[in-house]
Amino acid sequence: MNGPPEVTLLTEGTYPYAHGGVSVWCDQLVRGMPDVRFHVLGITGSGSEPHAWALPPNVASVSSVPLWGRTPQGKAPRGRALRRFLAGYERFLLSLLDADFEHHFADELYELAEFALSGGSLSAALRGEDALRSLQALWRRPFLATHQARPTVHDALQATDLLEHALRPLAVQPPSRGVAHAVTGGLAVLPGLTARRFHGVPLLLSEHGIYLRERYLSYRSAPYRWPVKALILGFFRLLATEGYRGADLITPCNRYNRRWEERGGCDPQRIRTVYNGVDPDLFPFAGPEPEAPTLSWAGRIDPIKDLETLIEAFALVQAELPDARLRLFGAAPAGGEVYLERCRKLTVELGVEEAVVFEGRIDTVRHAYAAGSVVMLSSVSEGFPFSLIEAMACGRPTVSTDVGGVREAVADAGLVVPPREPEAMARAALELLRDRPRRAALGEAARTRVIDRFTLGRTVATFRGVYEALAADPRSAAWSPSAEPALARCSA
């Protein structure tokens, strides 16, 4: 192996098309290794999304797999080819619907990929009447759980449509050399799996959140009947399993995620936690506190951030400290303005609209942390949040919710409260707002903790090592006790 390896980042809905934590992380990796040639294969929506990030010169190519764009062209198989296809497709469906047949999933998935990569139109085949008949006949069989839910032909139509879109990434030519690095679970893993299967390209899987877990939560409110939900969630679950089984190394960004990965069938030897990092020079000590007792928050205004709990907690704080302020930095993503409006309304309902300021997007995010005496994080789901370690790097005390890797990040250098409990959050915020020496001590401890453990240099160096090891010998990159970060002073 000469020189640094070539890396293909496999993304979904993030870099380089959108902002957000995972995108920041991708950008850090790409800029942190200017000598590594990167390619980006992004799963996108329409396929016409503009780039949200300026790409450095070491990004050699960017290509996209649109999930929704124009229906892929091509002719559906006929005759013997069709019968062969349907036989495989039925085994594939059966693996999604019946636990006893789950072991067929991987083989049939790769069969479908081979069909798509060798000139067949997977979309045309799946959209045909025969594929629908297969599903409708299959999931009504009495021994399957879906039988009880009495699936209709409309269910079959919806389920087939969802599957057809989900499988579109199988038709893209997977990377044939270097290392494939899926930066999220789910659909982005599909090209990684085919790359590994057909070209022997080593696959690295980094999970920030747990894709499967979030899919389960989202589909609770989906407008589908039970059989449709069972089929598509069965697909996501088995895809996760195959990703965990097939990846050469899995690098969750916190230890909390390991639970799902191990449950999903991943060999613990191949899981290695790599924490996110920040550049302490870009986030220096924030300087003096604001004059009025201020809580600040920075992020994307999105339901997952549960700003409602934060605003309710603030109302309780303000009842005790009338001159307290809450400053929220960040904008709602396109289409998410409804949530922003709901939050504004809540401030009016609680009578705190004078004290809560929606500041909008801010260019220099460290100023958002500096604006608060205490920095808050109210999310109901997180991986290893940048806003938290950035605030810690700035030497600000934090109050955050106990989700994902938050407790690992904070340990005892900040306060951690249960999610969705405004009273607990308010108690913690008041505790800090009333105790200046405690704030100073926690801020100091937080910055030290970041410099010791969560620097960008450390993250980038780890991934460089992983890339090189994977490129040289995929199996050598497996876990070793010395490589796993210790959970020191973590009061979980």
Added chain:
Amino acid sequence: MSAHLELLPGLRLSPLAPRRPRPPLAAVPVERAADPVEEAALRFGAVAATAVHPFEVAAAIEAEGMSDRQVQHRYGRVDAFQLAEDLYADTPRSYPEPEQAPSPWSAPLSRSLLRGVLYALPGLAFPLAGPLFAGPADACGLPHGAFALALSVLVHWAWNQALAHRTHTWLGRGGSRAAARCLLLGTGTGVILGWGAAVLAALLWERGSAGVLLFCLAQSCSMAFSCVLLVLGRESVLLRALAPGALCGAAVLLGLLRPSPLTSALLLLSLALTCREALRELSVLRGRGAPEAGWSGAAVDPVPPLRASLPHGLFGVAMSLLTLGVAVHAGRIDPAPTVALTVSMGPAEWLLYGYRDRVHGALRLARTVRGFALLSAGSVLVGLGSYLGVLAVLSGAMVAATAGDGLGRQLPALLALGAALWTALLLQATGALWAAIGVCLPAALAAVAGVAEGLVGTVAAALLLLIACRTLGRVTVHR
């Protein structure tokens, strides 16, 4: 939080459960919780009942902010996964029905009736134009100007079909500006083609026909600009514009008025109003035009080439030949059946919506592919039967109005033809356009060649019905 995309455009799923009051037992000391298993079932039973896998329950437990330590402490299980497995195993499954999306196929009947009237209203201009058609008989003994007029109408109906398809293609992609441009160009070209056809016919078959050509020019403008208003769904505007001329025509027809310069002026006023309203609607559409960059062109299939609208034109030719053909009988013109057919096109459109609405329900009712095919076929027959009923009533009304006795004898043939027309429209609406053309065009040519229209209509209707039951019985056609 991972980044992710939903599988379908427009699908917006939230990972958050609806906010609810804090769980009642959260504040109660652990020791006093009556029975942890019962409490867990109370708290997560609803999730477990509808879950598709224990992982879904585990995800919900975690989303409530329960850490493994809390699970151990409160429920005596190793972690959320074990608790989830127990809950999943102990809870009987239930299958809640999601909120039903309302059927997108409900159209107000009044609008469809209005459209039918609007299709036929231009016919009321003919009585006013009587003097213009004074002249020697055409070939085959038809009245003077009949060829020019018929050819012009034929070209317009075909052209307007293609133009409507093209415009809807743009509108469906949110390209208002492009749709307006397409309509404007198409209207201009339509006038030229329609009138050009009349001129051609006059050159070939007529003599001394300046009056006929003048009338055809006005009619071309009227048909072309009416098309704009019909495509954009401005039926009431068009009705108001056509009213002066139409009322006048009706008065002449009933013998209350005689054609005079005044009636001609009113006819021209209607024409002018139609043109003005159409141009105004076009400018509104242009103004509404979200700039084309605003819509994601690749989000939908690319705009098909112009030739994709050609079959719609061909279909229009076949349909208008069949519709106009019934008016010609043994060298004389009897407009009653054509008028009945034209007016019936309004209810026909409404019945097409009705079919789609029933299929919307059938898809959600049928549990087997065969069951669905039967429901679909039944629905086709209901629609067809209703249409034939409407057509029979309209024909009866025409007989009563014109005191003609020919129609009674023609009724079976007319109904057969009507059955073919409606089924062809159904196939066109559901995307099986080529099948409709494949049957209707030869049928139209046979009718022109002089084959009895009863025979033509019956054979065409039978074939089309067979094709409709077969293709529309496929579930994926209704995607």
